[in-house]
Amino acid sequence: MAHSVAHPAGSGSGLAVRAEGLVKTFGTTRALDGVDLEIPTGTVLGLLGPNGAGKTTTVRILTTLLRADGGRAWVAGHDVTEQPDAVRRRIGLSGQYAAVDNNLTGYENLYLVARLYGMSRRAAKARANALLERFQLAEVAGRPAKEYSGGMRRRLDLAGALIAEPAVVVLDEPTTGLDPRGRHDAWEVVGELVAGGATVLLTTQYLEEADRLADMIAVIDAGRVIARGTPDQLKAQVGGERLELVVAEDDQLATARAVLAQVGVGEPTVNRQLRRLSIAVDVGPKALLEAVRRFDAAGPEPDPATEGAPVQVLDIGLRRPTLDDVFLALTGRRAEGADGSEGSEGEDGA
Numbered sequence: 545m546a547h548s549v550a551h552p553a554g555s556g557s558g559l560a561v562r563a564e565g566l567v568k569t570f571g572t573t574r575a576l577d578g579v580d581l582e583i584p585t586g587t588v589l590g591l592l593g594p595n596g597a598g599k600t601t602t603v604r605i606l607t608t609l610l611r612a613d614g615g616r617a618w619v620a621g622h623d624v625t626e627q628p629d630a631v632r633r634r635i636g637l638s639g640q641y642a643a644v645d646n647n648l649t650g651y652e653n654l655y656l657v658a659r660l661y662g663m664s665r666r667a668a669k670a671r672a673n674a675l676l677e678r679f680q681l682a683e684v685a686g687r688p689a690k691e692y693s694g695g696m697r698r699r700l701d702l703a704g705a706l707i708a709e710p711a712v713v714v715l716d717e718p719t720t721g722l723d724p725r726g727r728h729d730a731w732e733v734v735g736e737l738v739a740g741g742a743t744v745l746l747t748t749q750y751l752e753e754a755d756r757l758a759d760m761i762a763v764i765d766a767g768r769v770i771a772r773g774t775p776d777q778l779k780a781q782v783g784g785e786r787l788e789l790v791v792a793e794d795d796q797l798a799t800a801r802a803v804l805a806q807v808g809v810g811e812p813t814v815n816r817q818l819r820r821l822s823i824a825v826d827v828g829p830k831a832l833l834e835a836v837r838r839f840d841a842a843g844p845e846p847d848p849a850t851e852g853a854p855v856q857v858l859d860i861g862l863r864r865p866t867l868d869d870v871f872l873a874l875t876g877r878r879a880e881g882a883d884g885s886e887g888s889e890g891e892d893g894a
Contacts, residue, residue, distance in 0.1 A: 558584055558585060559582050559583060559584055559585065559618075560583050560584065560585040560586075560587075560619070560620060560711065560712050560743035561581060561582070561583040561589070561606065561617075561618070561619050561620075561712060561743065561745060562581065562582050562583075562617065562618050563579055563580060563581040563582075563602070563605075563606065563615065563616075563617040563618075564580055564615050564616050564617070565578045565579070565580060565614060565615035565616070566578070566579040566580075566602065566605055566612050566614070566615035566616075566617060567579075567612060567613050567614030567615055568598075568601050568605065568610070568612055568613050568614075568767075569613055574767055575598050575601045575767055576598050576601055576602060576605075576612070576615075576767045577766070577767035577768050578615070578767075578768060579598065579602055579615070579764065579767065579768065579769055580769060581602070581762060581769070583743055583745060583760075584743075585741075585743050586738060586741050586742070586743060587738065587743060587744075587759040587760065588734065588738055588743075588744040588745075588746055588757050588758045588759050588760075589744070589745050589746065589758060589759070589760050589761070589762060590746050590747075590748060590753075590754035590757065590758030590760070590761040590762070591603075591745065591746065591747045591761075591762050591764060592747070592748070592751070592754055592761060592762070592763050592764070592867075592871060593747075593763060593764035593765050593875070594765060594875055597764045597765045597766065597767070597875075598764050598766075598767040598768075599716070599747045599764055600640065600716060600747070601767075602764070603637075603639075603714055603716045603745070603747060605617060605624065606619055606624060606714065606745065607619075607624075607631070607632075607635060607637050607714055608624050608628040608631050608632055611625065612625070619631045619634070619635060619712055620634035620635065620711050620712050622634070633661075633708075634710055634711050634712060635710050635711075635712045635713070635714060636704075636705035636706055636707070636708065636710035636712075636713045636714070637705055637713075637714045637716075638701050638702050638704070638705040638713075638714070638715050638716065638718050639701075639716045640716050640717045640720065642694075642697040642698050642700065642701035643701055643704070644689045644692075644697055644700050644701055644704070645689060646688065646689050646690035647688060647689075647690065648688065648689060649685060649686050649687055649688055649689065650676060650681050650684055650685045650686075650687065650689060650692070650696075650700050651672055651673070651676060651685040651686060653689060653700060653704060654671070654672035654675055654676065654700070654703055654704055654707060655668050655669060655672045657704045657707045658671050658672055658707050658708075661707060661708040663707075663708075671707055672707075673685075675703040675706060675707065676703065678703070678733070679699040679700070679702065679703045679729070679733075680699070680729070681696065681699060681700060681703070684696065694721045695721055695722050695723055695726050698718070698719075698720070698721050698722055698726070699722070699726060699729075699730075702715075702718055702730060702733065706733070706737070709740075709742075710742065711741075711742060711743065712742065712743045712744075712745070713737055713742055713743070713744045713745070714744075714745045715734070715744060715745070715746045715747070716747045717747055717748055717749060718730055718746070718748075719731075719748070719750065719753060720749070727750075727753070731753065731756060731757060734746070734757050735757070744757075746758060751866065751867035751868045751871060752867075754775070754867060755775050755866070755867050758775065759774065760772065760773065760774055761773065761774070761775055761778055761867070763778070763870070763871070763874050763875070765874070765875050770874055770875075771870075771874050775867060778867065778870045779864065779865040779866070779867065779869070779870055781870065781873070782824070782865040782869050782870055782873050784809075784824055784825060784826060784828070784865075785824075785825055785828035785862045785863065785864060785865075786822045786823065786824055786825065786862070786863055786864075786865060786869065787804065787807070787808055787822065787823055787825045787828065787831050787832055787835060787860070787861075787862055788820065788821070788822040788860070788861060788862070788863055789804070789820070789821055789822075789835070789857055789858075789859060789860040789861075790818065790819055790820045790821075790857070790858045790859040790860075791819050791821070791855055791856060791857060791858065792819070792855075792856035792857075792858055793819070793856070794816065794819060796819075796854070796855045796856065797814060797816065797819065797821065799854070799855050800821050800839075800855050800857075801814060801821055803835060803838050803839060803855070804821055804822075804823045804835065805823070806838065807823075807825065807831045807834045807835045807838065808823030808824055808825045808831060809823070809824045809825060809826055810823065810824055811823070813872065819858075822863075822869075824865075824869075825862075828862040829862070832860070832861070832862055835860065836860065839855055839857055
């Protein structure tokens with residue numbers, strides 16, 4: 545059952561988080577230029593955007609770490625500017641960098657946070673131990689945090705954000721530095737939080753993460769929210785299907801790219817690391833058959849029309865648009881987490 549949240553006049557009924565026209569400048573740089581956000585109670589909002597788009601500035605304002613130059617915001621029913629202490633009592637925050645005391649043990653870090661939230665010694669001990677177990681840190685609970693790996697420190701920081709079972713949890717790129725198992729565990733924790741009625745604001749550079757966890761997504765760029773909707777709604781904006789293929793060798797990418805440009809719409813995108821290319825298509829099955837025909841017709845010899853190497857296709861098929869496609873379409877660049885990807889401005893001369 546979702547937590548009941550009292551909202552003052554103007555904050556928006558049924559919303560755990562609301563921001564109206566947030567503005568923030570740093571010198572001559574306008575980091576936020578009128579950001580509006582709404583997060584219904586008991587849901588996850590994924591905030592996506594390229595580096596420097598304003599994600600962390602937004603998070604810092606909503607968590608009272610930074611004062612906006614304009615606009616208003618409410619979190620858990622309280623104005624972040626006029627009632628910062630009340631906001632802090634109702635939120636949990638895990639920032640981009642693990643905020644742990646290196647000289648304290650893992651247990652001492654969590655126990656200290658629990659006591660600062662006003663828990664009794666007994667309750668603080670129980671809560672710290674429970675979270676150490678949940679985040680698979682019990683075996684190293686007695687070691688100083690400075691001896692932890694980066695992933696372990698990140699898990700300890702996540703645990704600290706959940707000490708007080710907050711109504712609103714703000715996770716700023718929470719799984720950066722975690723291995724796949726640690727990332728999966730963090731996803732499970734987010735699911736448990738929402739099932740228990742919490743509201744989550746999640747910024748992430750992993751689009752798979754946003755697709756899996758977020759009920760709604762807001763894309764921010766240059767300090768403005770440029771798109772919002774469910775993952776499926778945003779994918780629908782890209783439209784149609786994508787033709788995707790993987791080639792055997794790096795020197796085949798240019799030829800494959802030229803062929804895709806002839807059968808698709810717009811410019812192909814290339815992931816050099818994976819030797820994978822994709823392009824939007826109007827009629828998927830027809831484009832797929834045409835691409836296969838063109839690759840077969842090229843044969844084993846170089847194609848003079850494309851001035852590239854003959855292509856050995858390891859895999860080819862159609863797929864629905866992903867959030868990465870949405871991100872590229874909206875911002876003109878790949879997400880930071882899309883290693884090796886290029887848009888139409890990539891090195892291949894597009």
